[in-house]
Amino acid sequence: MERISATVTSTTAAPAGTPATASSRTGRGLLSVRVSLARTAGFAVVYALALLAGRMTVIDGSGMALVWPAAGVAVVWFCVQRHARTRWVDVCALSLIALAGNVATGVAVPAGVVLAAANLVQAVVFVWLLGRWRPTLWGADGNARLSAPRDLAYLLAVTVVAAAAAASAAFGLTGLWLAAAPMSWLVAAEWMARQVASIFVVGTTGLWFGPAISGFQARHGSLAGWWQATDKALRAMPAWRVAEYLAVALCSTVAYLMGFVFDHGLPLAFPLIALTVWAAVRLRTSFLVLHHLIFGAAAMLFTLHGEGPMAAVADPHLRAMTAQAYVVLISAIGLALALGRDERITLMAELTRQKEEQTRHAAMMSAVIDSMADGLSLVDADGQVVLRNPAGVRLLGPAGAMHDVQPRVHHLDGSPVTAQTLPPARALAGEKVDPIDLLFTDPDGRDGRILRVSATPLPGCDGTRNAVVLYHDVTVERRHRDQLATFAGAVAHDLQSPLTTVEGWSEAAADALDGDQPAIGLARDGMNRVTRAAVRMRGLINDLLAYTSARDADLNLTQVDLTAMVGDIAAGRADTAAAAGQPVPQVALGRLHPVLADSGAVRQLLENLIGNAIKYTDPAATPHVRVTSTHSGGFVQVTVADNGIGIPAGQHEAIFDNFHRAHPGAAYAGTGLGLAICHRIVTRHGGTIHAGDNPGGGARFTFTLPAADPISAPTDANAAPRAVVTAPETAATRQHTNHASTVAAPARFAA
Known part of the structure; x- marks a missing residue:
């Protein structure tokens, strides 16, 4: 018996958050042992009385008891003490009481030993099977009552297996044969029928009222509290319901008297089934359980004293089997109907609750949608x-x-x-x-x-x-945005006109101030400052216009050849650096995957990223830029890596904010809008962009754009990147080189 014999931790553990000292654990352990021993003593007394009552129902001429309530008491006893720390005391007490009771009532010692062992194993098998098959029930590992016909079927199966296989077949029948007791198939069948009837009726009663008794203290506190609750429930019950309970009790008493005492030899037991159905369909299940226990015992007593239709059976074993089958049948029918009704009521209540919840949810959703x-x-x-x-x-x-x-x-x-x-x-x-x-x-x-x-x-x-x-x-929003865009364009146009004038006259004044006098040199320096300020203002205005265009302009999606576009941008940057006498940037790229995007927006995106890669490089170093791409999940991922000064720690996300400059100061001029424009262009195309550190030094920007037709993807996209020829030419051939690079770019990058 693995569940009965297993060591189980005491259920009186310390509450959470309470320090469990050795003395407190010892005190609680002693209390648990005392409670367990008190239960053992109480069940021992009840079991002894049930055993004596069973021995008093021995049928003349058979030596077998008509009923054996001790079997039902034993299974309830072991269910209650399932996790007790003193289970071995329960085992010893049951065995000794069974042996002493049988011997004291005339059973031989060998047969008494066998019967005691049979009762013990029967109770153990019942508790073990109940825990395996219905662990949620009270008496197994849970606290639930019988709540559905399915539970009743399992309980009946457990009863039959425990009584027949474990007790009767394995111990009772074999032991009685060894003790030289008279044996026959009829005796064996009567033995098992008696055990099944006793366990089913008495055990069902114990399992039904067990949860109420075990939780009595928590619910009522005392007998006075229970009486007050009962009195309140009775007063709240309608008078017609009380009358119905009394009518069922009275009619059952009269019907059993008529069916068993005043039957005049007529088989009047079958109308009693109608009373069982009445009680099962109309009244509480607790009343029905008591009804079966009381009137089942009455049917057995009438049969024992020779009254009723079952007493007319001449063979004592068949008489006992018939009476026991009648009690089991009446109990099973009534409980099946009552539990089915309870299950139906529970399901209807759950369905009603769910329907009300769904109604509230639908009303809430409707209110949300309407608002x-x-x-x-x-x-x-x-x-x-x-x-x-x-x-x-x-x-x-x-x-x-x-x-x-x-x-x-x-x-x-x-x-x-x-x-x-x-x-x-x-x-x-x-x-x-x-x-x-x-x-x-x-x-x-x-x-x-x-x-x-x-x-x-x-x-x-x-x-x-x-x-x-x-x-x-978005009508008002679009109207405001269009007005703002119109206003920004007008302001930018109006600002560019005076800027052009400032730049032109500054250049003219600088040309006119040609001489070596100190005053002229000071004036020339001032004019240069004015020119630089005008250039910075023009850059700011152009960036603002570009940012507005990147945010609001409609996208014209076409297939964009990134390879040709990057090559053209690299060639232009190389020409600019050569003209300014700066180190010519080296741009390496392979065959880039084409994308489906707005060509002008993508050019602006690449111009900003490649321009930043070149600008934010140490002046003494030659800029090296590497552009690669991969194709995955309908998007092209483009990476632009450089050997520049990198991005300060903690600013890899902030650099995409408006007017954020990671390197403020005169060394690296800018408006802080370039990367914001890049971010806006990429997100409007449904892609992403993020910045990171280049493992070889510098920064690395990665962005995604929708891929063009997969058929047009380059077959050699994984080839090693090629360096774009950006070395400066001589002054005499620069113009020809620029023209040739522009015209021959597609052929060069297709190689």
């Missing part, structure tokens, strides 16, 4: 709008069909949107539509508003696909 400032529509697989919140009705009108809205939808350039390219239609086709700005006109076609529309596929319960569409009114 949204953005419009929301749900479009079914047929293109019908089945749901539209108040904001959606305000923006688009009442719900209807998707094709009713299509003629009123246009792109921002005025071109119509076809039915197949509507965001709901694309979502119904399985595509997730990112936010896109569209122009929606009124039904009369005059006034319109710009809505930012996104759509998401929503699988339906029946296997169809629906679409959830969100609408956000």
Whole structure:
């Protein structure tokens, strides 16, 4: 018996957070032992009385007891003491009481030993099987009552296996044969029927009321508290319900008297099943359990005294088996009906709770959707709008069909949107539509508003696909942005005009101030300062215009040849450095994968990254820039690495903020907008960009852009990078070299 004999930690452990000293643990251990021994003593007394009662029901001429309530008491006893620290005391007490009781009532000592062993093993097997098959029940490893017919079926199976296999077959029958007791198949069947009936009826009663008794102290505190709770429940019970309980009790008493005492030889036991059904269907299960226990015992007593239909059976063994089968049948039918009713009530209560919860959830979701400032529509697989919140009705009108809205939808350039390219239609086709700005006109076609529309596929319960569409009114936002862009363009234009004048006159004044006088030299220095300030202001204005364009301008997506574009940018940077007398940058690149992007935006992105790589290099060193790409998951990842001064620690993310300069000071001039422009260009294309340290020194920038047609990807993309020829030519041939590099660039990079 692995569960009964296993060492189990005491259930009276210290509460969490309380230091468990040796003395406190000892005190609690002694208390646990005392409680366990007190339970053992109580069950021992009850078991002894049940054994004596069973021995008093021995049928004349058979030597077998009609009932054996001690078997039911034993299984309840061992269930209660399942995890007790003194289980060995329970085993010894049961064995000794069984042996003494049988011997004292006339059973021979060898047979008494066998019967005691049979009762012990029977109880052990019952507890072990119950813990294996229904561990959640009280008496196993849980605290639950019998709650469904399935639990009753398992309990009956445990009872049969424990009584027949473990006790009767293994010990009772073999032991009685060795003790030279009279044996037959009828005796064996009567033995097992008696054990099954006793365990099932008495054990069911104990397992049903066990949770209530074990939790009595926690719920009521004392008998006075229990009486108050019971009195309150009775007073709250309707009078007709009390009358029904009394009617069932009275009718059962009269029916059993009529069926067993005043039957006049008629088989009047079968109408008693109707009373069992009445009690099981209408009354509480606790009442039914007591009903079965009381009237089952009455049926046995009537049969024992020769009253009732079962007493008419001449063979004493068949008489006992018939009576026991009747009690088990009545108990099983009643409990199955009652537990089925309880399970149905529990399920209905759970369904009602879930329905109420779903109703509250639906009401909350409806309130949330109705309170949204953005419009929301749900479009079914047929293109019908089945749901539209108040904001959606305000923006688009009442719900209807998707094709009713299509003629009123246009792109921002005025071109119509076809039915197949509507965001709901694309979502119904399985595509997730990112936010896109569209122009929606009124039904009369005059006034319109710009809505930012996104759509998401929503699988339906029946296997169809629906679409959830969100609408956000950006009309005012677009108007303000257009006004701001117009204002910025006008301001930039107005600022460039005086700047041009300042630059021109500064250059003219510098040319006029030609001489060696100190005053002229001072004036020339001042004019140079004015010129440099004008150049810086022009750079700031150009960067602001570029940032505005990168943020707001519409993208014209085409296939961009990055190899040719980087080569052209590298050649231009080389010419600029050579003209300025600076070290010519060395740019190495392989065959880069083409991307699907706006060509002008990508050129600006690469100009900024390559320009930064060249600018932020030690003046005494030659800039080395390496540009590579990889293709993965529909995107092209481009890496620009340099040998420059690198990025200060902790600024790898901040450098993409507006007006952030990682190297402030006169040594490296700038406005702090270049990388912000790069970040905006990449994110508008759906890609990412981040900065890191180059393992060989310097910085490394990596960004992703949507890949073009995979068929057009270079076959030698993994080839070693080639250096772009950027060495300066002589002054006499520079113009020809520049022209040749521009014209021959595609052929050179295709090699």
